[in-house]
Structure formats: C-alpha cells, structure tokens
Amino acid sequence: MNVRMNLVQLGLVILPLWVTAQPKQLITSVRSNSDRPAGSAASSKEQSVSKREPTTDTATPETLESLNILPLFGERAKTAEQIDLEIHFLNDCDRNFASRSEASDFFAARGWDYITNGQLDTAAYRFNLAWLLNNKNSDAYWGLGVVCYQKENLPDAIRMLKRGLAVADTNTILMTDLATVQIKHYQNKADTTDLIEAEQILQKSLSISPDNAVAYQKLSLVNFLKADYDKAWEYFHQARTLDMSVLDLHYLNDLLVKRPDPKGVFK
Numbered sequence: 001m002n003v004r005m006n007l008v009q010l011g012l013v014i015l016p017l018w019v020t021a022q023p024k025q026l027i028t029s030v031r032s033n034s035d036r037p038a039g040s041a042a043s044s045k046e047q048s049v050s051k052r053e054p055t056t057d058t059a060t061p062e063t064l065e066s067l068n069i070l071p072l073f074g075e076r077a078k079t080a081e082q083i084d085l086e087i088h089f090l091n092d093c094d095r096n097f098a099s100r101s102e103a104s105d106f107f108a109a110r111g112w113d114y115i116t117n118g119q120l121d122t123a124a125y126r127f128n129l130a131w132l133l134n135n136k137n138s139d140a141y142w143g144l145g146v147v148c149y150q151k152e153n154l155p156d157a158i159r160m161l162k163r164g165l166a167v168a169d170t171n172t173i174l175m176t177d178l179a180t181v182q183i184k185h186y187q188n189k190a191d192t193t194d195l196i197e198a199e200q201i202l203q204k205s206l207s208i209s210p211d212n213a214v215a216y217q218k219l220s221l222v223n224f225l226k227a228d229y230d231k232a233w234e235y236f237h238q239a240r241t242l243d244m245s246v247l248d249l250h251y252l253n254d255l256l257v258k259r260p261d262p263k264g265v266f267k
Contacts, residue, residue, distance in 0.1 A: 068124075104134035108137060214246050
C-alpha cells in the first residue's frame with residue numbers, strides 16, 4: 001500500500017495573528033480508493049486481530065488504553081499485560097496476513113482513515129500497531145506525527161516526523177510536512193533552530209524534486225520570517241511558476257505589506 005497524508009495542504013502556516021484560525025482537519029489521503037481495503041472487509045479483518053483499543057479520546061493517565069495512544073506506546077518499559085497482549089496480537093496477524101510488513105501497511109492505512117474521520121486516539125493506536133509490526137514502516141511514524149500535530153503537540157510531532165524521515169530519507173512530501181511543523185513551532189516558540197532546520201530540509205527536498213512548488217512556497221515563508229523579503233519574493237515566484245494553486249493569498253498580502261512585488265505581478 002502506498003499510504004500518504006500531506007500536512008502542507010492544510011493551509012499555509014503564516015503569522016500568529018491568523019494562524020489560530022487555521023482548520024485542524026487534515027485532507028484525505030492521496031492514495032487512490034483502489035488502494036483502500038473495502039470498508040466491511042477491512043473492519044472485519046481489523047477486529048479479528050485488534051482486540052484492545054482505546055474507547056474514548058479522554059483515557060485517564062497510565063491506563064493501558066492511555067498508553068496505547070501515546071506515540072510508540074510511550075516508549076517505556078512494558079507491563080506483563082502489555083507483553084501478553086502484544087504476543088497474541090502478533091500471532092493473530094501472522095494467521096491473518098501474508099507477512100508482518102503487509103499487516104503493518106494495513107494498520108497504517110486504517111490509521112489514516114481514522115484521522116480523516118477525526119478519531120485521533122484510535123488512529124494513534126493503529127499507527128502504534130503498525131510500528132509494532134514493522135518499525136521500518138515510515139507511515140507509522142508519519143501518522144503519529146500527524147496525530148500529534150492535530151493535537152497541537154508540536155514537539156512530539158516533530159520527533160515522530162523526524163523518525164519517519166530517518167526511515168524514508170528521500171520522501172519529499174514527508175520532508176515538507178516536517179518543515180511545516182517546524183515553521184509553526186518556530187512561530188510559537190521563536191527557536192531559530194526550528195527555522196534553520198526547516199530551511200535545510202526544504203532545500204534537500206528541492207535537490208531531490210526540483211519541481212516541488214510547495215517547498216518553494218515554504219522557503220518563501222522561511223525567508224519572510226527571516227525578514228529577507230527579496231528572497232521571499234524570489235521563492236514565491238518560483239512556486240507561482242510551477243503551480244499557482246499552492247499560493248496562499250493571506251501570506252501574499254503580508255508579503256506585499258513588507259515589500260512590493262519586484263516583478264510587478266501582484267499589486
């Protein structure tokens with residue numbers, strides 16, 4: 001399965017004055033419907049191997065259900081109960097799937113579906129199961145990063161997306177997602193490290209995919225935040241040349257306030 005969720009199409013993160021008005025809902029996965037398991041068949045298969053799952057989005061701390069929805073199960077020592085459940089889960093997957101890698105892809109796909117439906121805790125558990133089955137599945141980390149982003153837990157979102165990128169280090173969409181979250185974190189915390197890393201990641205993504213208009217748009221924003229408005233305009237026009245649809249009018253207005261368009265295209 002080729003499962004992908006792209007944060008950058010949520011709407012560009014620009015300035016604190018209007019960033020709080022951004023919609024938190026993610027776009028649907030860009031995978032085709034043919035890649036999705038049929039609804040009833042997927043649900044039946046899911047239930048046959050997934051016996052324990054969080055029932056609400058408000059589980060109390062340190063319960064088994066709350067640990068299930070922490071990124072990578074909280075990355076802490078597991079109890080005997082957790083180990084026993086994991087053994088049974090893995091055995092069930094071995095009976096129901098051709099391989100654990102296939103099972104991991106299945107649960108990651110279900111995770112994306114739950115994100116689309118706004119069920120973030122259930123999505124987090126599915127991505128955790130995907131990771132348990134295959135810790136080289138970049139979608140497991142990516143999905144957990146998206147869940148953390150949706151919950152406005154930006155440090156964990158960055159951490160998970162970085163781990164996903166360590167597995168899939170040429171994935172330019174994942175790179176742009178990571179840069180998006182780092183830019184937002186910079187706007188919240190004013191840590192220049194975030195902005196520096198975001199710029200480096202975006203430059204790397206363009207070295208792999210030179211026609212990535214979204215990366216140019218993001219680089220324009222990075223330079224806007226650095227008060228380098230000439231370079232911001234340069235990158236903005238590169239994005240415009242490649243794909244007009246990625247341009248953000250809110251950001252354009254802010255850029256025009258700081259510096260008139262040197263090309264005279266926008267007034």
